[in-house]
Amino acid sequence: MEYKLKQGVTAYIEPSDKYKTVLIQYKFRTIFGGKTATERSLVKNMLETNSKQYPSQNEMDLKMASLYGATLHTQSQRFGKQHVVTMSLSVVNDKFIGGDDTLLEEAFAFLEEIIFRPNAEDGKFHEKTFLREKENLHNYFESLIEDKSAYARTRLNQVMFEGTDQAYQGIGDACFLKDITSTSLFERYAEMIESNQLDILVSGDVAPDRILNILAAQKLADREETEKEVFYYREMNTEPVAASEAQDINQGKLFFGFSSPVYYMNEHYFAGLVFDGLFGGFPHSKLFQNVREKESLAYSASSGLDFLRGVMTVGTGIEFDKREQVEEIVLAQLKDMQAGDFSDDLIAQTKSMLINHYKQNDDYQGRSLAKQYQDILIIENPLSQEQWIAGLNAVTKEQIIAVAEKMTLQAIFFLKGEATDE
Structure with a gap:
């Protein structure tokens, strides 16, 4: 209220x-x-x-x-x-x-x-x-x-x-x-x-x-109203920008930044959640299964979405000499998503896990209040739990592919060892 x-x-x-x-x-x-x-x-x-x-x-x-x-x-x-x-x-x-x-x-x-x-x-x-x-x-x-x-x-x-x-x-x-x-x-x-x-x-x-x-009873004073607009829209790079840094470390960190069409509660939001779960958000995702488990090219591989700035980040922990291979296979996983190379069973599994996470968050007072504040700033009529679940379950394979097609590589950063050649 x-x-x-x-x-x-x-x-x-x-x-x-x-x-x-x-x-x-x-x-x-x-x-x-x-x-x-x-x-x-x-x-x-x-x-x-x-x-x-x-x-x-x-x-x-x-x-x-x-x-x-x-x-x-x-x-x-x-x-x-x-x-x-x-x-x-x-x-x-x-x-x-x-x-x-x-x-x-x-x-x-x-x-x-x-x-x-x-x-x-x-x-x-x-x-x-x-x-x-x-x-x-x-x-x-x-x-x-x-x-x-x-x-x-x-x-x-x-x-x-x-x-x-x-x-x-x-x-x-x-x-x-x-x-x-x-x-x-x-x-x-x-x-x-x-x-x-x-x-x-x-x-x-x-x-x-x-x-x-x-x-x-508190002495709260009037102040100028602040706009509620929180979304940040960055200008797209025409070509991906790459940077690296050398440190005395044992494991490399190769990170990718993509422009994303997914903002909180926009038309791509629910499809974006499912896409991220399939691509790199869960243990059954392409990044985890193919980059980490099947090919053993990374100690860790996952993705995440920034719903306020339209960005997807992919992070991997790798051997220094595996950079080119990891870059190639990560981008190949995105191409597979764009081609629809994922099953209906995986979609259903991802939706089920997202719903469980959503319900669990509601059990934590701090997380629940954080979501409420996000709703306050972004949408006029927050969704009930039933409406949220219905929105997620309505996501189609075609909508997931449409999100994948809009993911565009913008930047790569490689944290490498001091003796690494590039």
């Missing part, structure tokens, strides 16, 4: 007796940019670790323990064209505690404290805390290279979106950190709090009136 609290501030309350916890999320949304994403990631780290009332991590932890083990989670993410900072608190429903029927109000008050009353003074964040969190974020950026598959995926994204802000990760980039000061960061924080679209999501066995009364 949707409730407009102020201009640019909306609450979405989803009462459900399925969960024993209440999940509260404050989402601050604006246009994505690499520099702003970096600053906002540092902002959310500052808010997560301390506040005016709780100036240390230990004091924050003690407070959450007093809320019957409430858990705080923050996220800085690219959401297509937009960037979203999420401040999330999960707290046990006070129906299950007995005697403490104000726990929900206390949880909201704690979240309000850490979001709106930061550890700052005279227009800047607490300097010692700021320097610590800035160094922590820098160290985190440095550590990303240790996960070679994730690193190769990031580098592929940079190649595909070179020259645009979309080349940056949702948390930003280390190159922007050095110029951030405690004063400039507080300015970014103030802009986020005062100007960003604010979406407040609540899930759990709660009465909407109770939530609305709590929110009415």
Whole structure:
């Protein structure tokens, strides 16, 4: 249920007796940019670790323990064209505690404290805390290279979106950190709090009136409405772009980026889900069976779709000298999909697995709320579970082939060994 609290501030309350916890999320949304994403990631780290009332991590932890083990989670993410900072608190429903029927109000008050009353003074964040969190974020950026598959995926994204802000990760980039000061960061924080679209999501066995009364007491201000358009449409390359990098590693990572016609809930969405499952999303897929199992050319091989930017990524872990063979066989699997070389039984198996995954996600409060938020930003009338399943089951072989035919190779990135010849 949707409730407009102020201009640019909306609450979405989803009462459900399925969960024993209440999940509260404050989402601050604006246009994505690499520099702003970096600053906002540092902002959310500052808010997560301390506040005016709780100036240390230990004091924050003690407070959450007093809320019957409430858990705080923050996220800085690219959401297509937009960037979203999420401040999330999960707290046990006070129906299950007995005697403490104000726990929900206390949880909201704690979240309000850490979001709106930061550890700052005279227009800047607490300097010692700021320097610590800035160094922590820098160290985190440095550590990303240790996960070679994730690193190769990031580098592929940079190649595909070179020259645009979309080349940056949702948390930003280390190159922007050095110029951030405690004063400039507080300015970014103030802009986020005062100007960003604010979406407040609540899930759990709660009465909407109770939530609305709590929110009415918070000093939420009007702000300019932010467009909900999240889809990013990149310009197609006339020819695929290739890049490589050498590191001291034992296994190569060969990643492919394709332009995809599949966006969330567009006319290709359901067929795209089935295509991805058949191509590289499941153990019975072509990439897994033919590239990994049958030909033994890869330690890993899978595909995935970005429904907000129209991209399909294929990732493989390979021996360094198998690059040409793997590239050839991966593209051959796509050609087989385009030719309709897959059985009705495999289609049915893929649909069944997708439906099971969909139902399982609904059992997890966080995943369910994430899907709800995606629906909020993209479609006016979200599908019920029955409608979603019907849409998936209606997918035909011809529709799957049509999706496959629109997949176009745009970029290749190879993370190779230092002694590898190309």
